[in-house]
Amino acid sequence: MKEIALHTIDKTSRILVGESFRNIGKYLPESPLVIITDENVEEHYSGSFPGGSKIIVKAGESSKSIETAAGIYDQLIRSEIDRKAFILGIGGGIVCDLAGYIASTYLRGISFGFVSTTLLAQVDASIGGKNGINFEGYKNMIGTIRQPDFVICDPEMLKTLQPEEYRMGFAEVVKYAAIFDADLFDYLEGNYKDALEHNPSVLEKIIGICAGLKSDVVARDEKDTGERMKLNFGHTFAHAFEKLSGIPHGDAVSIGMILAARLSNRLGLINEGDTDRLEKLLINFGLPVKWDGSCSEVFEVMKRDKKRDGSSLGLILLETIGNAVVRNVSLTDMKTWIDDLC
DSSP: OEEEEEEOSSOEEEEEETOOGGGGGGGOOSSOEEEEEEHHHHHHHGGGOOSSEEEEEOSSGGGSSHHHHHHHHHHHHHTTOOTTOEEEEEESHHHHHHHHHHHHHGGGOOEEEEEEOSHHIIIIITSSSEEEEEETTEEEEEEEEOOOSEEEEOGGGGGGSOHHHHHHTHHHHHHHHHHHOHHHHHHHHHHHHHHHTTOHHHHHHHHHHHHHHHHHHHHHOTTSSSGGGGGGTTHHHHHHHHHHHOOOHHHHHHHHHHHHHHHHHHTTOSOHHHHHHHHHHHHHTTOOOOOOSOHHHHHHHHTTOTTEETTEEEEEEEEETTEEEEEEEEHHHHHHHHHHHO
8 A cells, every 4th residue: 555645734635545445444533424425336335334424426427516515515414413523425536526525615614535436536536625516517616625634545446437437537647647757658658458457556556656646736736826737737628528518527638638739739839749649548548539529619618717817728738748837828829729629
């Protein structure tokens, strides 16, 4: 097991890569426990849940909503859950986002932790304290930044994922390599087959590297005002794709990274050869690299992105594999270029 300490101003969060879910009792406080999970995780793992109240939500993006949050608040109030309680989110990125948001806002904040059950959550979504819900189709428009006490990343739990969901998690893995770690990118190029086949040593190494990279960035920029913005590589395009078509997050991020790389090349940053390497690696992981919808509609959604600053949009671009930069791109230029990028 690899333990990573994520130090922020207010607390230290423990990221436990390779720890077994069945050892969850070692990390729970002696407080009333409320478990928030989804129906799929409950079906596979309820027999191993620690004792406590359970709140089960529908699996899928629709649960990241004001309506679902309101229903959970109602259950907590009716159960007379007080500030001494501990909320444990057991699930993927959606459950962790929702559970963290509830814990951060109920009674002005109670303690919480996560057991991450998807690859996307283990390498990205459950780490770093961003908790939130969607609003009218726009991603993560309402939320908080507040760190969990701990995050357990048990690679064994990934074996119960549907192949498509497991595959999509590699979009975030490739993202970390593309923006921060050229050596990891090289490793993925040589070991993607083993990773797809759940090779334990390969998988734990990948998760550990990604979790470490994110923890380092969050420790330096918890509030997302500088370097942490780089973690949004491909996501501005991706959020538009998700709103317009409802495609899964991992697929949307994969396509978004390719468009961001093409824009980087157009602006004289990353070379065409490295852009091709990125596209080939995503294809090797079985991820899509082409958007088949309307490009003009993508632009209209992007204009409303939370990273907009007046007449420009803050985008994450690549100088080289392993080195990302933040650039403000004018909306006028984006409107001109969007058809070529798509």
